[in-house]
Amino acid sequence: MTADPMAEIREVFFQECEDQISELEMGLLRMEIGQGDAETVNAVFRAVHSIKGGAGIFALDTLVRFAHGFETCLDRVRSGRLAIDPAGMALLLRSADALTDLVRAARNGEGAQDARAQALATELERLAAKGDAKPPSAPTLPRAAPASSPLRTWIIRFTPKAALYAHANETALLLRELSRLGTAEVEIDSSALPDLTEMDPEDAYLSWTVTLATHHDAATLRAVFDFVEDDCDLDIFERPDFAFQDWDNTAAAESAPQPMPAAAIETLPPHPVEAMAAQAESAGTVGATIRVDLDRVDRMIDLVGELVITEAMVSQRVLEAGLARTSAIAMALEELEALTREIQDSVMAIRAQPVRAVFQRIPRLVRELAAQTGKQVRLVTEGEGTEVDKTVIERIADPLTHMIRNAIDHGLESPEARIAAGKPAEGLVRLVALHRSGRIIIEVSDNGAGINRARVRQKAIDHGLINTDAPLTDDEIDNLIFLPGFSTASAVSDISGRGVGMDVVRRAVQAMGGRISIASKPGQGSTFTLSLPLTLAVLDGMVVKTADQTLIVPLASVLETLRPDGADIHPLDNRTAVLALRGGYVPIIDIADVLEFGSRIGQPEQGVALLVESEGGGRAILLVDEIQGQRQVVIKSIEANYRAVYGIAAATVMGDGHVALILDVDTIVSATRESSRLEAPRSLSQVF
Numbered sequence: 001m002t003a004d005p006m007a008e009i010r011e012v013f014f015q016e017c018e019d020q021i022s023e024l025e026m027g028l029l030r031m032e033i034g035q036g037d038a039e040t041v042n043a044v045f046r047a048v049h050s051i052k053g054g055a056g057i058f059a060l061d062t063l064v065r066f067a068h069g070f071e072t073c074l075d076r077v078r079s080g081r082l083a084i085d086p087a088g089m090a091l092l093l094r095s096a097d098a099l100t101d102l103v104r105a106a107r108n109g110e111g112a113q114d115a116r117a118q119a120l121a122t123e124l125e126r127l128a129a130k131g132d133a134k135p136p137s138a139p140t141l142p143r144a145a146p147a148s149s150p151l152r153t154w155i156i157r158f159t160p161k162a163a164l165y166a167h168a169n170e171t172a173l174l175l176r177e178l179s180r181l182g183t184a185e186v187e188i189d190s191s192a193l194p195d196l197t198e199m200d201p202e203d204a205y206l207s208w209t210v211t212l213a214t215h216h217d218a219a220t221l222r223a224v225f226d227f228v229e230d231d232c233d234l235d236i237f238e239r240p241d242f243a244f245q246d247w248d249n250t251a252a253a254e255s256a257p258q259p260m261p262a263a264a265i266e267t268l269p270p271h272p273v274e275a276m277a278a279q280a281e282s283a284g285t286v287g288a289t290i291r292v293d294l295d296r297v298d299r300m301i302d303l304v305g306e307l308v309i310t311e312a313m314v315s316q317r318v319l320e321a322g323l324a325r326t327s328a329i330a331m332a333l334e335e336l337e338a339l340t341r342e343i344q345d346s347v348m349a350i351r352a353q354p355v356r357a358v359f360q361r362i363p364r365l366v367r368e369l370a371a372q373t374g375k376q377v378r379l380v381t382e383g384e385g386t387e388v389d390k391t392v393i394e395r396i397a398d399p400l401t402h403m404i405r406n407a408i409d410h411g412l413e414s415p416e417a418r419i420a421a422g423k424p425a426e427g428l429v430r431l432v433a434l435h436r437s438g439r440i441i442i443e444v445s446d447n448g449a450g451i452n453r454a455r456v457r458q459k460a461i462d463h464g465l466i467n468t469d470a471p472l473t474d475d476e477i478d479n480l481i482f483l484p485g486f487s488t489a490s491a492v493s494d495i496s497g498r499g500v501g502m503d504v505v506r507r508a509v510q511a512m513g514g515r516i517s518i519a520s521k522p523g524q525g526s527t528f529t530l531s532l533p534l535t536l537a538v539l540d541g542m543v544v545k546t547a548d549q550t551l552i553v554p555l556a557s558v559l560e561t562l563r564p565d566g567a568d569i570h571p572l573d574n575r576t577a578v579l580a581l582r583g584g585y586v587p588i589i590d591i592a593d594v595l596e597f598g599s600r601i602g603q604p605e606q607g608v609a610l611l612v613e614s615e616g617g618g619r620a621i622l623l624v625d626e627i628q629g630q631r632q633v634v635i636k637s638i639e640a641n642y643r644a645v646y647g648i649a650a651a652t653v654m655g656d657g658h659v660a661l662i663l664d665v666d667t668i669v670s671a672t673r674e675s676s677r678l679e680a681p682r683s684l685s686q687v688f
Contacts, residue, residue, distance in 0.1 A: 006058070013054045014107045015291065020047040021100050025360050028096055032089050038078070042180075045074040049173070051103065053228060056167030062117060063102045069121040070095050073128040075173070082131030091127060095120050097364050151213055154221060157235040159207035164231035166202070175208065177224045182214025207233075294390070297350055301537055304347045305634035308538075309653045311340045312631070316655030341632065348389065348535050355433045355442070356384040358397050362404060362431060369408045376415050376426040377408055383433035388440045389535035395512055396442065396532065399505040403444040403528050404429065406502060411448035411526055421523070423447070439556055440534055445527035451520040453477045460486065478518040482506040510666055512536060513554065513649060531556075539652075540632050541662065544610070546624040547592035550660040552633055552652060553622065557665040559611045561627060564588075566605040579609065579621050586611065588621045594668060595647050612665050620669045635662065647671075 027044035030036055052067035073092070076082035084092065098120050104110075156178065160171055178184055189207045199205075212221070221236055222229075315333050323330050359381050370377040412418075412427035419425055432443040453474060460466045460480045472480075480486060484503040509516045514532035533539070533556070541552035542561075568580040569588070578585040588609075592598060610622040633652035638645055638661075649664035 010058055012291070013058065014103065016054065017051055017103045017107075020050050021096070021103065022356070022360055023047045024096050024099070025363065028089075028092055029363055031084070032093070036084075041074070041078045045071065045078050048074060048099070050226060051099065053167060053169050055106070056169065058106075060106045063099075063106055066095075066102055066117045066121055067099060069124045069128070070099060073124045076128050076131030079131075082128065088127055091120070091123055093363075093367065095124060097367075100364075151215055152217075152238055154212045154214065154218070154236060154238055156210040156212060156221065157207070157233075158210065158225075159233040160204045160228075161231050161233070162202055162204045164228050165204060167228075167231060169228050169231070171206075171208070174224060174228065175210065178210055178212060178221070181216050181221065181224075182212050184213075185211045187211075301347055301351065304344050305537065308340055308344055308632070308634050309655075311336055312655035313657060344538065344632075348537065351390045351535070352387040353390050353393055354385045354387050355393060355396075355440075358393055358400060359384045359431060359433070361397065362400070365401060365404055366408065366429065369405060373409060374414065375408065375412055377412065377429055378426050379429050379431065381431045386433040386435060386440060388532070389537070391536050392440070392512060392532055392534070395508065395536075396530070399508045399530070400431075400442070400444070402502065402505045404431075407444055407446040407448070407526070407528075411446035411450075413449050417449075421449075435534075436531075440530075440532050442530040442532070443527055444530075445525060447525040450522040450524055450526055451478050451481070451518070452522075456480055475518075478520055481518075482516075510664075513539075515666060537635060538632055539635050539650075539662065540630070541652075542610070542630050543628040543654075543660070544591075544608070544624040545626050545628055546607075547597035549592070549595075549597050550628070550654065550658065551591065551624070552660050552662040553610060553612070554649075554662065554665060555630060557612045559613055559619070562609050562611070564605050564607070564609045564621070564623075566603070569604050577604065581611070581621075586619050586621050588623055589668060590623045591663070591668075592624075612669065618669060622663075622665075622668075633660075633662070 024044055024047040027036075027040045027047070030040050031044070048067050048071045052064055052071055055063040055067060073082070073095075077084055082088075098117055102117060158171075158174070164171075175184075175186060179186075187209045189209065190205070192207070193199075193205045214221075218236055218238070222234075225232070225234055311333075315337065318329060318333055362381070363379055366377055366379045369375075407429050408427075412429070413421065413423075415425035418427065428447045430443070430445045432441075432445075434441050457466075457472065457477050457480070460483070461468055463486065465480065465483050465486065466472070481502050482505070486503065506516055509530055509532070512532055513536070514530055516531075517529050518526060519529070520526040539552070540555040542555055542558055544551050544553055564579055569577055570580065570585070571577045577588045579588050588604065590604075604623055607623045607625055608627055610624065610627075611619060612622055613619050633654075635650045636652055638648055638651050645661075647664055647668045648661045649667075650662045651659050652662060654660050
């Protein structure tokens with residue numbers, strides 16, 4: 001079977017469509033909140049135009065037709081002929097959603113939703129028609145050049161091929177785009193035009209020469225022709241600025257002959273090919289990027305991980321050989337360790353991407369949910385540029401969707417209820433991302449009614465999840481919503497009420513080595529906070545030993561280490577004890593006992609205590625025999641290579657070649673707290 005020669009080019013086109021759709025959605029959202037300056041409007045127009053041009057190459061007719069109508073409407077907006085009101089803005093947003101669906105359908109080979117696209121195309125046509133009779137307002141530059149940039153004169157020679165028109169592009173739009181960059185003079189060359197009887201209506205016979213005075217550089221001019229450069233002959237080169245001068249001087253200055261400046265003599269235009277090569281070389285030094293297959297990056301990361309393990313093994317062998325730390329070999333190994341860490345950080349940075357890729361899906365979700373629930377919702381996002389590993393980005397999309405659904409469906413009240421409570425009818429959902437202590441923090445908050453704890457508690461009792469007289473704090477009641485099958489919805493709907501939601505969020509977050517916590521105030525709203533590792537490939541951990549087993553405790557979970565005093569240890573029964581610590585009590589977890597490694601060596605006061613914090617903010621003491629140090633380890637999946645193991649998140653290979661298990665601190669602490677709650681006297685209920 002012969003491989004499709006266009007398949008690779010087609011995939012590149014769809015990858016670029018993702019970038020264009022991202023630019024489109026960002027621009028429309030800025031326009032919606034009143035920040036739609038000329039640059040924003042033109043960025044939106046260029047995104048749709050680029051998608052249309054590429055779709056024409058692959059004969060995606062439905063996508064081309066819809067994008068053409070969308071582009072026409074946006075052209076009226078950017079030319080000043082059409083003012084967008086809220087209803088028009090809503091139409092543009094729905095059209096962006098439809099364009100996204102059409103691109104996805106084309107990529108997956110699915111049937112396009114012609115009926116929906118046609119209905120929106122008709123609405124776009126009506127909206128564009130409103131601007132047809134209105135004269136354009138004062139022209140605005142689509143891309144503002146720095147004021148300090150000198151005025152330069154460029155010659156653009158542009159000869160379309162027949163393929164340019166076959167791919168649904170228009171010469172007039174390209175020339176108009178150039179004219180918006182400065183002062184332009186356009187000359188048409190019709191010398192190749194044949195007699196009417198010999199003319200092919202699908203061929204191209206005209207060419208244009210544009211003389212443009214502008215503050216922009218060659219890269220900006222060439223960007224106008226991004227999607228048609230293969231379908232035309234294009235020359236762009238600079239010449240001395242004779243034709244465009246400031247003629248606002250005195251009459252004598254106008255009539256006096258001007259000698260050619262020395263600088264101008266030195267910059268007489270070279271051959272167009274040489275000029276293009278020089279411009280390409282200078283443009284390539286700024287912001288150059290390449291596309292690399294993700295599998296290659298993953299392979300490189302795996303190899304760097306093996307390099308880290310091998311470096312640790314070599315260091316271990318040198319240590320076992322008893323070489324002095326000041327020896328040449330030991331010093332070279334220290335340099336190798338630092339270099340390896342730098343290589344690892346650099347390689348991991350290649351996979352780092354801004355969370356914008358996930359955040360940009362949320363506005364559409366909010367619009368759809370607001371329409372379904374009849375609520376007025378305003379979304380505010382912050383920190384879209386916060387970078388995190390691509391794997392984490394891919395895996396937080398579903399949990400984030402559940403949390404947004406929960407905030408709108410359960411958190412925000414109806415407009416009538418909000419007004420009755422003295423609040424604005426429009427509810428607010430805030431989505432924030434930031435870096436903190438080597439982790440990424442994502443917050444989803446709303447200004448709704450907050451968690452109805454009495455109702456949550458009663459629902460948990462009705463479902464048999466807790467006992468009627470269970471002594472629960474407010475935080476513990478809030479965390480009941482993460483139990484499997486828990487729901488407070490009174491009726492099943494497309495949004496919620498099927499008992500699936502927040503428990504899925506919690507499991508997904510814990511599977512990534514993350515934590516989720518809740519802060520809620522009745523009548524004021526709730527905030528859900530996700531704390532996630534920046535990458536799922538490496539981990540900063542504390543190496544500990546207990547019952548002759550080497551374990552890794554994630555460093556992000558460890559608050560402090562201490563030697564417990566026997567007088568501060570208070571047994572509750574044969575297996576449960578608490579440690580008095582700074583006026584409070586913290587439950588003690590013997591790791592060797594919990595993981596069934598056998599008995600520890602010695603009494604609790606002879607071990608080392610690690611104060612850790614779980615995902616719900618609860619604290620516990622992990623009791624181990626000794627601490628062997630801290631190191632960055634390469635994470636290897638236990639579940640993928642063996643099976644899920646209670647209390648174990650993953651594994652790693654140590655410097656001596658042995659496998660060390662990485663503790664799942666949240667699971668261990670949560671399970672111990674649940675079992676301890678049933679046995680602890682009520683006077684100590686606040687401990688857990």
